[in-house]
Amino acid sequence: MERRALPPCPPAPSPGGASVRIRGLEHEYGSGARRVHVLRGVDLDVEGGGHLALTGRSGAGKSTLLALVGGLERPQQGELRVDGEDLSLLRGDALSGYRRRTVGFVFQHFGLVQVLTARENLELALSLAGVPRAARAARADALLAEVGLEGRAGHRPGELSGGEQQRVAIARALAHRPRLLLADEPTGNLDEEASAMVLELLERLRAESGCTLVVVTHNPAVAARAPRRARLDDGMVRIA
Amino acid sequence: MSHRDALMLAVRSLLRRPLRTALTVVAVTLGSGLLVALTAIAGTADSRIINELGRGGPASAIKVVAAEPDRSAPDSDVLRTGRPRDLDEAAVRAIRRAPDVTSVEGVLQTPVEVIPLPPIRGMRADAKGSDRPTPFEDNLVGADLSRPRDLPVTILAGRLPATHSLTEVAVTTGYLDRLTIDIDHPQAALGTEIEFGAPQIESGSVVHMRGRWFRARVVGVVAQQVGDGDFLVPLDQTRQARSWEIAGGADPDGGRLPTSPYSGLIVVASNLDQVHTVRASITVLGYATSAPEHLVASVLKYLHVVDIVLGGIGTIALVIAVLGIANALLAAVRERHREIGVLKAIGARDRDVLRWFELEAVLVGAAGGVLGAALGLAVTAIVGAVVDGYLVAEGLDGIDLGTIPWGLALLGVLGSVALSVLAGTLPALRAARLPARDAVGSL
Structure with missing residues (x-):
């Protein structure tokens, strides 16, 4: 795969990755007899530009922790700061702005808009990031070239393989040059070969952009690629 | 999200379910068409009756x-x-x-x-x-x-x-x-x-x-x-x-x-x-x-009641039709909850999602309204031609079909769009309030 430097993308991103500091984070769902205490005092630090693999059994709260760090939910109790910004104080448009500026998501289900082509998916993300219309197409094509899909720009997700869709999703996650990249089971729906390609791509792009990467996975082989690993058990983190 | 992006999403989303979209548009077309046709026919009938009251000349003629x-x-x-x-x-x-x-x-x-x-x-x-x-x-x-x-x-x-x-x-x-x-x-x-x-x-x-x-x-x-x-x-x-x-x-x-x-x-x-x-x-x-001002005034009052009844029937048909839009959009919200969560995860605001779904409602309402106006005018012309033929055969004055009620057709389109926006508000609000958390898996 040919490697290219990403073209400049206004507004200029802050250099380096975002640091994450979590102290005594608790979270629960439901009420009464149906109440589920998912996180029970999580403490965790991720240094800026670091690469952490988060593992744990199903229902351990991995996805919840990822959602909280990514600003998809507001913390209920405890401290959660990203680059010193207290996420519990953000709501509404401020929380959307945080996601738009700071975070890039890669989902197990890829999360591409099915009615848009690969290029249009990227252009939509660039539009949300405030990139001028005139610059979007070139930037989208450059991103697709970066993930080796320059020939598939006009294809819709349904016309791409799982591995290709996840590469488009990675390109979209990086479109606005996030400082924190969160991947939720990024290889969960991929075969071995596609998984290896996607993981290599994630690691390379993280190294090039300097962003912080947190990968949630069941797969020990995927976790083993990260220099730092943490396991969620019974709502608490154990550092491996 | 720009208006253009929202419009593209709305159009593509509607085309993803072509049969559902077509049926919804047909329902709005029939409702809007019925409203335009009934109102136009009532208007023509009013003119005819007033013309008869004026005995062929101006009904507002006064003898001195x-x-x-x-x-x-x-x-x-x-x-x-x-x-x-x-x-x-x-x-x-x-x-x-x-x-x-x-x-x-x-x-x-x-x-x-x-x-x-x-x-x-x-x-x-x-x-x-x-x-x-x-x-x-x-x-x-x-x-x-x-x-x-x-x-x-x-x-x-x-x-x-x-x-x-x-x-x-x-x-x-x-x-x-x-x-x-x-x-x-x-x-x-x-x-x-x-x-x-x-x-x-x-x-x-x-x-x-x-x-x-x-x-x-x-x-x-x-x-x-x-x-x-x-x-x-x-x-x-x-x-x-x-x-x-x-x-x-x-x-x-x-x-x-x-x-x-x-x-x-x-x-x-x-x-x-x-x-x-x-x-x-x-x-x-x-x-x-x-x-004959008292006679004309009395007749006009009765005609007004008839107009209200006919307009009411058409409006009810249109309201039922646009409820179809609400139903179709609610189904779309259920289908796309994860897609909506993903959009929010990548930075879309609640109002971006709201705009996306409202635009879908507007597109369906506008398409149905335009087709309905054309249908209504066609029905009016056909009914008018049949009635005209009957009147002439009976030795009476025919009715004037020369004027197309463009204003009424425009009102039909605008009414369809306005009602569609109203009908789309609940699903659009529901979509806008879906949590971004839906983008990722459970727990």
């Missing part, structure tokens, strides 16, 4: 006579007069200057001896077996026939006399009745001739009575009287008869010789609502009037 008004009943539909009062050019100018007056036409009637000339087709023999019509006395009614639309008459057969003709006359159905001609076949009277004799009494120690005789051909049959007489002729004709009558120096009936240049006026108000005001203005000027 050369007499003072009866102050005890100024608002009566029936003519109530006081003492005679001349209607001269000064009075005509004053009435013409009154607010909300569209036109003023002078009418002059003169007494004549009438001798219908045989042969007359369609005339039945009388009790004595004679088919020769009996001479009788009546009035010639002269009017300016150059603007027939300002006269409250319906032409049943033929045409009105030429503007300055002294040899043509139009007769009313009263004349056909007198001659026992079937009024359902007024054409029978066309082409027949009538001998008229305008009387003159020469005053002096010995009374001499003379007639100014002239012959006129019947060129038309009208349904109503413009004045008190069955014979409508150009104003020139009655002016000559009046001059002849006055030249004798005595009134044929033994009374005072007429001095008023006009025996009456036909005044047309700018619209039906102004008839009462115009009548009041004329009453203040000192002349008696008559107009």
